[in-house]
Amino acid sequence: MSEAFNVAEIFGEDVFNDKVMRERLPKKVYKELKKTIDEGTPLDLSVADVVAEAMKNWAVEKGATHYTHIFQPLTGVTAEKHDSFITAPREDGTILMELSGKELIQGEPDASSFPSGGLRATFMARGYTAWDCTSPAYVRKDAAGAILCIPTAFCSYTGEALDKKTPLLRSMQAINEQSLRLLRLFGNTTSKKVTPSVGPEQEYFLVDKKKYLQRKDLIFTGRTLFGAMPPKGQEMDDHYFGTIRQRIAAYMKDVNEQLWKLGVTAKTQHNEVAPAQHELAPIYSEANVAVDQNQLVMKILKKTACEHGLHCLLHEKPFDGVNGSGKHNNWSITTDDGINLLDPGKTPHENIQFLLVLTCILKAVDEHADLLREAAADVGNDHRLGANEAPPAIISIFLGDQLDDVVAQLISTGSATHSITGDKLDTGVKTLPVFSKDATDRNRTSPFAFTGNKFEFRMVGSKDSIASPNIVLNTIVAEAFCEACDELEKAEDFEQCAHDLIKKYATEHQRIVFNGDGYSDEWVAEAERRGLPNLKSMVDAIPALVTEKSVSMFEKFHVYSKVELEARVEIQYEAYAKAINIEAKTMIDVASKQIVPAVIGYTKSLADTINAVTAAGAKATVQVGLLNETSDLLEETKAALGKLTELTAEAATIEDVEKQARFFHDSIVPAMAALRAPVDKLEMIVDKEAWPMPSYGDLLFEV
Template identity: 80%
Template structure:
């Protein structure tokens, strides 16, 4: 982007936005399409044909030759199949460029080739992608040229959701219906829709592409399976918000430009805590659009890195010993006429509607803490959660001093009479202005923190789709709102009933509130006394997907069926087993083919040196000590390698599902750690010229 380019001129230029639709669609067609988008009205095929033609013409003007339905199968990444606009050749040898309403609305990828958890057998191939008209289509430019991308949902021939988006949109409908029901009880007759809004902060690492290509572990698994810490890590906290290096600044500029063209409101960029780690944060969007945009962000972060001779790592823990990467999921619920249901106002103790919404969410998080934890579970996140960098694996809610005080008043007296004020911050410097400070501090150790007018769910892994956590948040909130409405709709005295319900929820679910240090051992003990679940691994988290409580809730709000939940649990176990198996096999390959041969060369060099020195009549004590140490670690490495080979083979023989996943967690993971320990010690001994891969120092500081 040139220095003189105006961001407002390029923002959204490659998006088939509302403005473009108004310009290109007949007024009647535009109105019908907006009804579908805003009211869920079924789209008339004739309207779809007109929209498709206008969309095709717009895309072709931008150089597009193909279109694709972008969908989010249960692989963790997006999927797409490209079709050209051309029709069959005519008699004169020419072709037309056509795109019908049917092609816009529906696609047909092979459903049996994506994870289905048994919902689709190999011979049951039919599946459908369905246009999500509420998420704008866009033209993406890459090496394949310009492609019209149409955001879609993906389901099987028999109607089960095979993707991340379908359940999310179902959950959005559920929370909309129940939140409106609640608002009507408070006399709100004007709001027509309540929508969850999301702003996901994306953390990532950047490493030099050539060094990346010399690390098989990064290539195959996305994280380093071996690696000794460099002399300097993140101890000085000097990388956090530090000056952005020129190479990285150039990369960030290109990322921003492409995102802005695609209508993604990239807002904030900075260095994160760990060396070579960075963050990008957008402005809020409706949940389904935020999910689509975050997938675009991850794709563009990776694509742009290649153009700058870099590689973008999105794994939750690519380097041991420094912070991993998360994706802070900022979630709020807002009406179509601008009312944020999580805005406490200036006097929260008097805002009865807010207090009911707040205590409903406390109830939801407390009752479904295991499910919320599971929504952020993946193999990479097991290395990060609770590692004195990310939130602990224990779900708790941070409210801050102001709201905690209001809750305590409600619990102790049944009525809140005041709210703490923020006061004025005095800097002590005459030339610096005094300014009003917030009534509440922040807590970066909390997994679910209230931050003014939203909740920040900090557990989500950096490479994960944000669809799953937001599906859970929407649904548990919908359930809590519904249960509150059931009580209040029967009440003879609404004001008294709502006060009683707020006190009841606050009292019964106060155990979930914790404003202290979530990293401390004392909190782990305290959480145990409170009865809060401490789910340390993905394997331990998955079972909650199929409990009767979970199934009943999701089926009540038509977000998931029992069959869909069972399928997802099966996919999660299969994914975990495959991921750890790939990591184990990669370690076996690297240790056997690269590290052990390199150490043997080093010990031979030492042996030759010892012979030369001693034959000259000089003692070789240092060389001999190094040889003994390296030889002992080499022997330990070979024993650990043999044990990992045995453990991996044994786990692979287990029955697929929970049994196999637990075998990889309980037996293979410890064997991997046992192999890494002597190898990392050897890296500190062996000559750098002999060591077969770039070190942590090379990767983290030479970018």
């Protein structure tokens, strides 16, 4: 990477963006393509041919030799197959470099080897990728050279969605249609399109690559399955927003440069709460672009770490006892002419359109809290949700003082007459400026918080795609808007009907609003009293996908069919069982081959020392005590290891995917905890030189 660069000059230089299209495409072709992007009109193959040629020429000029349809199968990560631009040799032995319109808009990867949940038989291989022209193509440069990456959707031969992008695009269509209905009722005749905008904050850990390679648990599972806490963790709060170490700063510089070239608006970087933990946050973009770019961010974070002798950990809880990592999904709804439907204005109590949008969202989240929780369900997230750095597993909405007061007025009197305004903040220091503060504080314990002109969904796991939560958010809000529009369109008195709906939704769904401490035991009891679901694990959350209300809603707005939902349920159960199985087998492997032999070696050393000291006529009381304690813990370790081995073998005999997943959750996860407990105690006793892997202290503080 260069030592210095001008961000404005390099930003988007490797993206086939609107500027490049205007320069390289004939005006008529450019207008046709823009019409498809902006209005969703079908793209003619003749137009695609011209676009493909221009895109290929642009990519070749940047050194590209191959192109790929990059898609998001139900593995949770991206997939790609590379094809070169070369065609069959000509008679004179030379070749042409080509990309046809058909090759641009359609690809055919093997669909049989990706998770399908029964949508595809394993012997039926055909699947299709379809160009998503609303998300720009780009040239990615890595060890393979320069590759033209074309964002695509992925579906089966019979049309079912085999990916995360297709239902996301469907959900964006749904919220666009219902939002426009609502806006028209309020007299807006100019906005032509409404799009969910998303800004995903990405948290991650960085550890030294050499130390990482000495930890089989990190290699196979992404998290430490054993590990005693070092003398210092995050107690001093000195890492959060602290000075970024030079090695990490150099890494962040390279990450930023690559992202900016690829059009990703990486804006904020800082140290997070836990040692070795950091965060990167972009500016908002349209939901499908944000999903694509977040996958690119994760890929570049990991790739660049290797170039700096580091390893990037995206697991939600790589280290027990310190904060885990999440991905805060900042969501809003904006029109093509710049109107944010979640902007309350200076006097929200007078903004009837905003209040209806707000109370519709209260209704949507309350009625589908289980579904929203499922959208953040992940094996790694089970370790994080409810801990000190993450929201609880109970969905609630934080509105803040200002909106909470407005909603309270609506519930009690049917109308709101005033809004709390922000005061001036005076620090008491004459040389510091006096400035206006917000009308409300923030609440870091809330899973779904209003933060001025957007909602921040804080539950999403750090390695997860943000597609699923945004599919759910778009669809449940589209449903609430639809039901409101159905009432408003037949009302004789529109204004009175709008006021009635606002009061009705605020009153009926006030249970979802909670502005207090989401970490407290009192809130758990209060949430139960309110009847809010508390789905503590991924296994508990999965059934929300196929409840009658979920299936009905998704089918109504053509986001998922029932069979697509049932397939995802099966995939989720399988994913949970496979992940825990890998963790259990890794624990068995590490304990059997590394930890038990190391401890046996240590006990032999202790025994030899005791014999030598005793033979010399001195007391060996301390050594004997250590030997007894170590031997007792070793015995406990061996018993727990045997039990985990036995249960893992039993799990393999369970054929029903749901029963198997629940067995892993109910039986194997506790057995893993039972094995870890004595091992972590042994780590505190055994000589550091004899311990077979780097400690938490080595990993967290020696970066």
